[in-house]
Amino acid sequence: MGFFLEVLIGGLLAGVLYSLVALGFVLIFKASGVFNFAQGAMVLTAALALVRTLDIAQKEWHWPFWLALVAGFLFAAFVMAIIAWASERLVLRKLVNQEGIILFMATIGMTFFIEGLAQTVFGADVYPLNIGLPKEPIFILESVFDGGILVNELDIWAAVIAGLLVAGLALFFQRTRIGRALRAVADDHAAAQSVGIPLNQIWFIVWLVAGLVALAAGAVWGSKLGVQFSLTLLALKALPVLILGGFTSVPGAIIGGLIIGAGEKLAEVFLGPMMGGGIEIWFAYVLALLFLLVRPQGLFGERIIERV
Amino acid sequence: MGLRKLALLGAAIASAGVIVATAAQAQNEQFIPGLVYRTGAYAPNGIPFADGVRDYITMLNERDGGINGVKITFEECETGYATDRGVECYERLKGKGPTGAAYFSPLSTGITFALTEKAPGDKVPLITMGYGRSESRDGAVFEWNFPLLGTYWTAANVAVQHIAKEIGGLDKLKGKKIALLYHDSPYGKEPIAALEAMSKKYGFEFLPIPVPAPGSEQKSQWLQIRQQRPDYVLLWGWGVMNSAAVTEAGNVNYPRDKMIGVWWSGAEPDVVPAGDKGAGYKALMLQHPAGKSAVYADLEKYVIGPGKSLAKPDEIGSVLYNRGLINSMLGTESIRTAMAKFGNKPMTGEQVRWGIEHLDLTADRIKQLGFEGMIGPIKVSCSDHEGTRLSRVHQWDGKKWNVISDWYTADDSILAPMVKETAAKYATEKKITPRDCSKES
Numbered sequence: 001m002g003f004f005l006e007v008l009i010g011g012l013l014a015g016v017l018y019s020l021v022a023l024g025f026v027l028i029f030k031a032s033g034v035f036n037f038a039q040g041a042m043v044l045t046a047a048l049a050l051v052r053t054l055d056i057a058q059k060e061w062h063w064p065f066w067l068a069l070v071a072g073f074l075f076a077a078f079v080m081a082i083i084a085w086a087s088e089r090l091v092l093r094k095l096v097n098q099e100g101i102i103l104f105m106a107t108i109g110m111t112f113f114i115e116g117l118a119q120t121v122f123g124a125d126v127y128p129l130n131i132g133l134p135k136e137p138i139f140i141l142e143s144v145f146d147g148g149i150l151v152n153e154l155d156i157w158a159a160v161i162a163g164l165l166v167a168g169l170a171l172f173f174q175r176t177r178i179g180r181a182l183r184a185v186a187d188d189h190a191a192a193q194s195v196g197i198p199l200n201q202i203w204f205i206v207w208l209v210a211g212l213v214a215l216a217a218g219a220v221w222g223s224k225l226g227v228q229f230s231l232t233l234l235a236l237k238a239l240p241v242l243i244l245g246g247f248t249s250v251p252g253a254i255i256g257g258l259i260i261g262a263g264e265k266l267a268e269v270f271l272g273p274m275m276g277g278g279i280e281i282w283f284a285y286v287l288a289l290l291f292l293l294v295r296p297q298g299l300f301g302e303r304i305i306e307r308v
Numbered sequence: 309m310g311l312r313k314l315a316l317l318g319a320a321i322a323s324a325g326v327i328v329a330t331a332a333q334a335q336n337e338q339f340i341p342g343l344v345y346r347t348g349a350y351a352p353n354g355i356p357f358a359d360g361v362r363d364y365i366t367m368l369n370e371r372d373g374g375i376n377g378v379k380i381t382f383e384e385c386e387t388g389y390a391t392d393r394g395v396e397c398y399e400r401l402k403g404k405g406p407t408g409a410a411y412f413s414p415l416s417t418g419i420t421f422a423l424t425e426k427a428p429g430d431k432v433p434l435i436t437m438g439y440g441r442s443e444s445r446d447g448a449v450f451e452w453n454f455p456l457l458g459t460y461w462t463a464a465n466v467a468v469q470h471i472a473k474e475i476g477g478l479d480k481l482k483g484k485k486i487a488l489l490y491h492d493s494p495y496g497k498e499p500i501a502a503l504e505a506m507s508k509k510y511g512f513e514f515l516p517i518p519v520p521a522p523g524s525e526q527k528s529q530w531l532q533i534r535q536q537r538p539d540y541v542l543l544w545g546w547g548v549m550n551s552a553a554v555t556e557a558g559n560v561n562y563p564r565d566k567m568i569g570v571w572w573s574g575a576e577p578d579v580v581p582a583g584d585k586g587a588g589y590k591a592l593m594l595q596h597p598a599g600k601s602a603v604y605a606d607l608e609k610y611v612i613g614p615g616k617s618l619a620k621p622d623e624i625g626s627v628l629y630n631r632g633l634i635n636s637m638l639g640t641e642s643i644r645t646a647m648a649k650f651g652n653k654p655m656t657g658e659q660v661r662w663g664i665e666h667l668d669l670t671a672d673r674i675k676q677l678g679f680e681g682m683i684g685p686i687k688v689s690c691s692d693h694e695g696t697r698l699s700r701v702h703q704w705d706g707k708k709w710n711v712i713s714d715w716y717t718a719d720d721s722i723l724a725p726m727v728k729e730t731a732a733k734y735a736t737e738k739k740i741t742p743r744d745c746s747k748e749s
Contacts, residue, residue, distance in 0.1 A: 003535050010527050116347065124351040126551065126581045137559045150534065152559050225555070226581025230349045230524045230548040237525065268528035278492040278518035280528060 002145025007269045008262055013155035015241070015261020016162045017224075020217035022238040022245065022253040023165060024210040029247045031182045031206035032092070033100055033189075037107040040235025041114040042083060042211055047218030047227040048122035049076040051129045069131060073215070080211025083114065088204045096199070097189075115232055124229060129222035133157050158220045162254060165216060169250050172209070182206055186248070236281075243288035246301025255299060256288075263287045337381045338374065338643060338654045339405020340365060343397050343414050348388040349522045350547040352577040353628060357415060358384065359619035360632020363611045364603075368640060370610040375643050376652040381405060387419065389547075394419030395426075402430050407654040410643055411435050411664070413635055417495035420453075425738075427452040432657035433664055435642075437635050438463075438571055438594040442498055445694035446731035447665060448742040454664050454693045456638055457683065460498035461726065462718040463570050463592050464542075466699040468506050469716050470568060470592075471540050482511035487538035489529060489545070489553055492518040496544045499570070501730075503542075505722060523549025530556040543569040543591075550578035551586075558585025565590060568701070575627035579704045587706035592699050596634055596682040598627045598709045603678025607633075627709065630682065637677060638686075642667050665690055665748075684715065690745035697723075 021043060028036040053075040057068035091106050134157070139148030173179040184192040185202045193199050221231055245256025264287070268280040291299065342361055345354035365382050374380045383404065385397030394414055402409050411433045414420050420440040427434050428451060435454050436444070442461040444453035471486065472478045488503055490496030500516055507514035515538055517529050523545055530553075533541060541562065543553050550573045557564055565588040569578065574591020576598070582589075604625070611617045612624060623629050646655045646663025655663065667688045674680055688695040697718035702709040735742050 003531075006534075007528065007531050010531055014525065014527050119347055119351070124347060124355060126352040126548075126577045128581045128583055130583075135559075137561060147534075150531070150560055225524055225548060225552055228349070228548055228581070229347075229351055230522045233349065233522055233524065265528045265531070269532055272528070273532075276518070277516070278520045280525075281520040 002141070002147070002149060004266075005141075005145070006149045007265050009149060009151060010155075011262035011265030012258050013151070013159060013261070014265060015257040015259070016159045016254070017155070017217075017220065017257075018234075018237045018241050018261060019254045019257030020158065020162050020165070020213070020220060021234045022241040022257060023162075023169070023250065024213040024217065025235075025238060025242055026245075026247060026250055026253045027169070027206055027210045027213060030250075031186045032103075032203055033186070034092070034103045034107065035100070035247070036210065037104065037235065038087075038110040038114055039210065039214060039238070040232040041111045041118070042080065042214040043218045043221065043234055044227075044229065044232040045083065045114055045118040045122075045218075046076045046080055046211065046215035047129065047222040047231055048118050048127070049079040050131075050215065050219060051127040051222060051227040052122045054129070054131075055127065065132070072131075073219075076215050076218075077212060080215055081208055084204050084207035084211050087207050088200055092203055093200060111232075115229070119229065126226045126228040127222075128226050129219070131219055131223055133220070133223050135223065154220070154224055161216055161220060162257075165213060166250055166254055169209075169213075173250075178202075178205060237284075240284040240288040242298070243285075244291045244298060246298030248302050249298070249300030252298060252300030259291075260284050260287060335406045336377075336654065337379045337405060338410055339381050339383070339401075339408065340639065341397070341401035341404065341409045341412060342382060342384040343387050343394055343412060343416075343419065344384045345387050345389045345415070346384075347386060348390075350389040353547055353572075353575065354389065354415065356575075356577075356619065356623045356626050356628035357632040357635070359617065359623055360629040360634075361413070361636045362632070363607060363617045363619060363629075364633045364636035365640070366611045366616050367603075367607055370614075370616070371606055375640055376647050378647075378652060378654055380640070387414075387416065389416055389418075391416070391418040391422050395422050398423055398426065402432055402657075405654065407656045408432065409657060410655060410660045411639055411657065413437065413639065415439070417441075417498065418493060421494055424450070424453055430657070431661070433661040435635065435639055435664065437631070437638065439495065442502070443727050443730035443734060445692060446727050446742075447690045447693040448745050449731040449735045449740055450693065451743060452661060454688065454695075456664075456667075456686065456688065456693075456695050457594055457634075458571070458697065458699055458718075459694055460495075460544075460570065461502040461723050462694065462697045463699065464499035464502040465506065465718040465723060466592055466701075466716045467542055467568050467570070468503070468510070468512075469719070470590075470701050470713060472510075473713075475539075478510055483513075484540070485513040485515060485536065485538040487515040487517055487533060487536065487541045489517050489519060489526075489533070489541055489543050491523060491545050491549055492520050495546065495572075499542070499544060501726065502723065505726060509722065519545070519549055519553075521549075522547060524552050526552050526556045530560045530562070533557075533562060534560040539566065541567045543567055543573045545569070545573045545578075547577075551581040554579055554582040554586045554589050557589075558582065564588035565703070568592065571699070574702065574709070575631075576709075577628075584706060586704050588703065590701055590703045590712070591709075593702050593711070594631060594634075595684060595696075595698055595700065596627075596630050596679075597700075597702055597711050598625060598630065600625045601630075601679055601682050602675075603633065603637075606678065634679065634683060637679060638667065638669075639664075641669060641673075641677070664688060665693070667695065690743065690748040 054072040142148035245252030264280040344358035442459035444450035569591035571594040579586035701713040
């Protein structure tokens with residue numbers, strides 16, 4: 001029982017980490033109907049900008065840690081703003097009113113460009129990232145289970161960060177003027193434009209917010225693995241989360257992450273040995289597809305009814 | 309003829325002369341291709357290796373004018389560690405240069421598997437130093453494959469020998485549990501056959517645990533390890549999988565000094581990201597350590613000093629940079645061996661294959677080349693394309709790798725029958741008639 005709980009908790013916490021990446025996808029899809037394949041590349045770029053600034057500020061300019069950290073986050077946010085601006089100005093604006101698949105293909109192209117540019121500018125090495133998050137393992141319920149239940153402090157912090165992000169985004173969407181404009185654009189581009197909502201500005205803002213979410217994901221994953229190219233592959237971990245949670249729901253990204261995380265870990269540990277192991281990657285997709293059979297729009301996705 | 313026309317004619321004649329001279333010069337060049345990955349998930353490991361390969365060749369050109377007066381031309385092709393792109397690079401580069409590619413070093417077991425089928429038809433040898441198919445050391449069947457310095461079966465055997473030494477002898481292995489945490493790919497699966505054979509022979513329990521590529525998320529695997537409590541964990545990873553494994557070992561409090569990585573899991577990029585959690589972790593060595601041997605004096609003088617190296621300062625002397633140097637040294641010494649038989653001119657792939665098969669680097673020659681302390685003597689033959697079965701173990705102290713063992717020699721009484729059986733099976737499947745090595749010269 002103790003081991004089952006340990007795997008379950010580990011899976012839930014891993015799922016939160018996937019949700020951090022999935023959130024960025026949801027934001028852009030929600031506001032523009034674009035499935036931004038470049039979200040993983042944005043996570044990598046944000047993390048690289050953060051870690052390289054942190055390194056240079058500390059080692060070459062001898063700044064204190066907190067100042068270097070602030071500079072690192074500010075610079076990474078600035079890089080995300082440039083990507084948001086360039087995406088809107090050079091790609092999205094030219095493709096307004098095109099089919100969703102055209103926009104999707106454009107983001108695939110952007111992925112390769114952003115990945116290549118980020119590695120050229122910031123380097124392709126592995127950069128250890130320390131932003132002050134604790135990384136030590138802790139053991140809970142030691143009196144109940146032999147050896148206790150292992151939980152990693154970094155994963156708990158990731159859950160806290162994800163919770164804060166969701167709360168912040170919910171407030172942003174529901175309570176601010178820009179948030180309401182974003183929702184209007186998401187519902188109908190043309191109608192939003194006709195009542196004076198500046199579409200280009202809104203797209204820039206939503207890409208910027210997605211970039212900042214990518215920065216949060218990059219900071220947490222970078223602390224866990226070191227900042228390296230494989231961060232861009234996290235997009236693949238977020239896909240089943242999106243399928244399950246729905247492409248337009250912020251809470252869906254979190255709940256989807258929890259279900260996928262727990263499901264894939266339990267499957268790997270308890271079913272994997274019977275099937276030769278290494279099943280968790282495809283099992284996550286199987287789990288998501290099973291949910292789709294029941295709810296095609298995902299758990300929290302909007303049900304789209306089109307008149308024909 | 310006006311002055312302008314005369315000038316144009318003169319320029320044309322001069323240009324033609326330059327073209328003819330360049331073509332003649334190009335006819336006396338030896339082409340060596342480089343399949344590299346400087347981008348993508350495995351770039352942190354691919355870059356220092358590629359820089360080492362490149363710098364040694366640059367040094368030969370700058371210091372000696374190439375090999376026996378034959379200049380080396382070198383061209384890289386980016387594979388991104390992807391098999392399809394590796395095959396594409398091979399097809400593009402195999403016919404380059406006056407005599408075609410001298411040899412290929414794919415630096416990927418997946419690409420090696422794909423090229424093993426193509427190399428015999430194209431007559432281009434594959435140097436797969438420390439990787440590739442383990443049975444390809446049988447040169448009677450695998451005429452064009454050269455897994456120099458060590459195969460994964462050699463590595464698996466040495467790892468078990470080291471564990472036995474730590475616990476007090478091979479007889480103490482009985483009842484122990486050894487897990488293999490492996491990259492779920494042809495590379496990661498290679499040692500399984502050897503470990504299963506040794507598990508039967510020595511009586512230890514063998515627990516294979518696959519990690520789906522790229523291996524950045526290993527929570528479920530390490531929770532299994534925490535539950536199963538193996539006495540040792542062998543790590544067969546590459547790229548991010550290695551540092552993630554060392555980090556997760558720290559997270560579940562698995563003792564790092566009970567982990568032994570293969571030589572592709574034992575370089576600086578594999579442990580640095582894990583920070584303090586990496587201290588104590590051990591790995592096999594593809595014979596050579598980190599650090600600088602005598603060859604670095606000439607590298608500094610001809611390549612690094614004059615700014616002709618692409619390597620960053622912290623790469624120089626690292627494990628994978630040294631491995632790149634050794635890869636080029638073995639390749640170019642094979643070309644030199646071939647030239648001793650066929651003459652000082654650019655060698656064809658077929659002639660280089662002969663050269664690799666007759667490579668005999670004694671301790672004296674290794675010292676002369678500036679690699680003393682890096683590798684032991686190696687003698688390749690028709691029946692033995694591996695050339696040596698030596699390895700050592702080094703340990704990461706949190707800052708640097710330290711050699712902690714003496715030399716081990718893999719136990720061929722276990723490996724040789726496996727090689728023979730598997731190679732024979734491959735020959736039957738592919739309808740290959742094995743060569744009679746006693747008749748080869």
